[in-house]
Amino acid sequence: MNAPATIDRDLKADFPGMFTPEGEPWHYLDTAATAQKPRAVIDAMARALGEDYATVHRGVYSRSAQMTLGYETARRRIAEFLGGSEDEIVFTRGATEAINLVANAWGRANLKAGDRILLSQLEHHSNIVPWQMLAEAVGAEIDVCPLTEDHRIDLDAAEAMLTPKHKLVALCHVSNVLGSVLDAPRAAELAHGVGAKLLLDGCQSAPHMTVDVNALNCDFYVFSAHKLYGPTGIGALWTRGDILADMPPWEGGGAMIDRVTFEKTTYAPAPQRFEAGTPAITEAIAFAAAADYVSEIGMDEIHAREAKLVAKLRRELTAMNDVRVFGPEDSAGIVSFAIGDIHPHDLGTILDEANVAIRAGHHCAQPLMDYLGVPATARASFGLYSTEADVDALLAGIQRTRKIFGQT
CATH class of the missing domain: 3.40.640.10 (Type I PLP-dependent aspartate aminotransferase-like (Major domain))
Structure with missing residues (x-):
């Protein structure tokens, strides 16, 4: 039987797709593209x-x-x-x-x-x-x-x-x-x-x-x-x-x-x-x-949890002088950014080596990319299963990428 869905427990356990084939945590930060499925949905x-x-x-x-x-x-x-x-x-x-x-x-x-x-x-x-x-x-x-x-x-x-x-x-x-x-x-x-x-x-x-x-x-x-x-x-x-x-x-x-x-x-x-x-x-x-x-979890609780993660990620990214963060401070579950001369696709590829999944590209919004003056952005998007550990893994991967490209 599935445990009650509450925001206070580790919800990753409800989602079979949140782990690698080896059983390691998968830091999935592409929920804006498509969300992982809880066991309750799969069973239904x-x-x-x-x-x-x-x-x-x-x-x-x-x-x-x-x-x-x-x-x-x-x-x-x-x-x-x-x-x-x-x-x-x-x-x-x-x-x-x-x-x-x-x-x-x-x-x-x-x-x-x-x-x-x-x-x-x-x-x-x-x-x-x-x-x-x-x-x-x-x-x-x-x-x-x-x-x-x-x-x-x-x-x-x-x-x-x-x-x-x-x-x-x-x-x-x-x-x-x-x-x-x-x-x-x-x-x-x-x-x-x-x-x-x-x-x-x-x-x-x-x-x-x-x-x-x-x-x-x-x-x-x-x-x-x-x-x-x-x-x-x-x-x-x-x-x-x-x-x-x-x-x-x-x-x-x-x-x-x-x-x-x-x-x-x-x-x-x-x-x-x-x-x-x-x-x-x-x-x-x-x-x-x-x-x-x-x-069952509560949409207000989901929003509050994601808002904390957005705030942490935006704060850490803004502290990096070569990172441009897009969107308002109170963005809902989504943070798009660009790092110096590093193409988002290169960042996404390096992050994948550390089991961190983000979206990189124009996000089916090419007119917006033209407006922002960039060909693409990196995008981290949160879900109800996201945790600070996912943000930490992303930040560690970004620092590694900056070192590889000599931008630290």
Whole structure:
């Protein structure tokens, strides 16, 4: 039986992937890319794939009915995790597909030539490219909000830029590179003030802090399960019920229909009409198990633990005169930095020799790299299992790398 998940004990024991094949600790500092999976999630998915497995929504036999109940219970659990209602949750393959769904379903129905979309300088490619494709298709224009000196989205600038021509504001709730946290309620107020909708990319906020979509006052919220200690291949789109009810379907196929004839097809109500084909059944159940796991620990406790690690790492890095640290002091679980002339890829390779894993590159945020004036950054990102020992191992590896390159 799994021990209770509390922030006060060594949570690494819950995560089989946190150790090398030799049983040594693996200092995993790439949680912003994808989180390791606790045994509770692995076990939930194994049961769903094994003794509990059956199709959903179609079978008249008892196991299918039970699996359907489990799948829809997972939808309700994810809705609760966000503070929403189950009829407002669409399961997708991830945040990327969720944004594409909004662009193709809501966007094509509501945007026309001359309309405008506001993004920011720090967006992930997944919150840029779908809007570029939509803008090209309908003749809309994209505006880019700059950043403040401490690398937050400049909402004062956004306020000056927004006009009644703007129909959508799509912003990252927490930057995957800088860890900067958006003042989402103010962003919503600004967007709604000109009649625009607000979409929040929640991939980096959902794993690090309590999320209440109603308090955020957004219209769309997207995130991926694999960043919340769940499986890959599934995510969620939360959309206000009245907006979702008016959105036309994007993909066609089984499960999203009411009645099909060669003359005309009618569609199922939302959210089912946005889930064409056989859904990610086992993934949804494991997704809910991940939400249960982090909720048992407590999102506020997770945030506080990660904030201490961020503060320690930023303090130690700032003391090195050849290191440039990006983002605000209170970044959420993420620290990006550059060391003199050492390429982040070289740093990452040397760190790997000491069982320290970081991300090095442009982090799917090339426009932000251009803005910062660097080709890439090194990024250490924390999870609920991260400890000071991981920070110490990273710092030791950085010092070793600086010596190798003669920068000490």
